[in-house]
Amino acid sequence: MRSVLADRKTILILLGPALLVYTLIMLVPVLVSFGLTFFDGTALFGFDFVGFANYLQLFTDDQVWAALLFTLKYALLTTVLQVVLGYGLALIYLFLLKRSSVFIRTLVFFPVILPTVAVGILYSKLFQSAPVDGLANELLVNVGLGGVDWLGAGDTAFVVIVVMDVWRSIGFYGVLVFSGLLDIPEDIIESARIDGARGFSLFRHIVLPQTLPILFASFIFSINGTVKVFDSVFALTSGGPGSSTTPLTLYMYRTAFQFGDYGYGSTIALLLTIICLIITLFIFRSSRSDNTR
């Protein structure tokens, strides 16, 4: 029995292809990319060894710091909004809509699966100010406020990007937390009610502690995505105006494919990877300590 379950040939046949593809296309390129950080050049014209020059450039490049700041600012704000609003949505599903929430859940989830570019274009039109006002400005003008050139300045463009990404993914977090809420045994909530817990205190003392694991999972999933934000920014502002809404991912893309600097591009990608690694380890550690409590 043991020997059949441990048959090496079978393991190789079943695991081999997946592991091979994964190693060749993901693990090896990560190492090669790391190697590229010591070179200058492109695929077309060959590479020159430059030592640590790319790293020196990284530390003195204002654009990197601006992109890093944008990435962190965006990731933090969007993650908090996605998870908190998603949680609120799940509470609405469970306590206000009860059994009839299927229709609204389905509607709110739909944008999650739309092509990001489609949503990006839609939002660029909703928030446009020239040649004619989009819906957002029309609303502002109709209530007596002036229109805003949303995508014409970095700060307002940032707001639009965050609004769009929250709109796009809130249904996802709603469903995610909702599935966690459904797992709370009915009698726990019922007995808390009998004990007099109502509204906020019911939420604070019963519902919230029960949903901490799912909240944590949502948070991990969200931050893992928002740190790597690329599609929505690319489709909505393509980093502009100027480079005011350029995250690290997009700056790396520009460096490599518009300025043809693979070495420096890889260095920026490495910085991004290290940030992802730090976040992952941080989350991993805090989840461990939670479990031992």
Place this chain on the structure above:
Amino acid sequence: MTETVAISTVRAVPRRRRPLARAVRRIPALIAIAALVLVMGYPLVWMFINSLKTNADFLNNPSYALPESWAWENYAKAWETGNLAVTITNSLLAVVPSVIIIALLGTAAGFALEVMVWKGRSPVLLVFLAGIMIPGQMILLPLFTAFFNLKISGSLLPLIIIYVAIGMPLTVFMMATYFRAIPREVFEASTIDGASMLRSFFSVGLPMMRNAIFTVAIVQFFLLWNDLLFALVFAGQRKLNTIQIGLLNFSGEYGAIDYGPLFAAICITTAGILVLYLFLNQRIMSGLAAGAVKG
């Protein structure tokens, strides 16, 4: 019943619950729900309304007004100028084979890592798991160089190969989790009956995993369908454009001048997804949520 018990036993609850007060209390909730439906649904309706307007109509009238005349020809224009037949075909040609290969390889690997017994399986699972964290930018340049040197950059092959690889971590992990739920005795029984492990994978494991494989396939389908980064790099030529790239180019070259067809193009790409969604929405929602919790 519980209501009266609560009021009589707990003094701390000051609010009395009368039917009228209850109805009034529900008003904010109803407003909140109405606002939610409006905020989530109206942008899509708005897009559809504007896909049916002529350019003059769009420029001269409020964008929320209904079209003066229903310009269905926008859809024909979008289909032609937006190169939509080609981009939809390309997206399908790149994503469908990838998803099939991912499901097959990922299920096999999940089986080997969870059902079979050998040293080193948990480190291997961790190595796969690490892949979820790696950003696409970190593998992009070596792959571009390699595929360029292999002279296959002029086809959809690079995309398929990459999609299979980037889909692997989440799939392997999800499948391993699903296999964990199957009692080990099932496979032990089939080996006692004389089946090899390979045989019991194909004749017991795969059929039992039908639902899970389907869920994983849906998750990967949408993740890959919406890929932009790799498509930008490997599907830049017009004949290779995927939907995302096609929309991007269309909005750049054409959409700034003629709005109706741009909205129509987005509506067409959205409609395809909508049809799929109408049939599979519960499956898609629970599948994607499961992917997040397990990942």
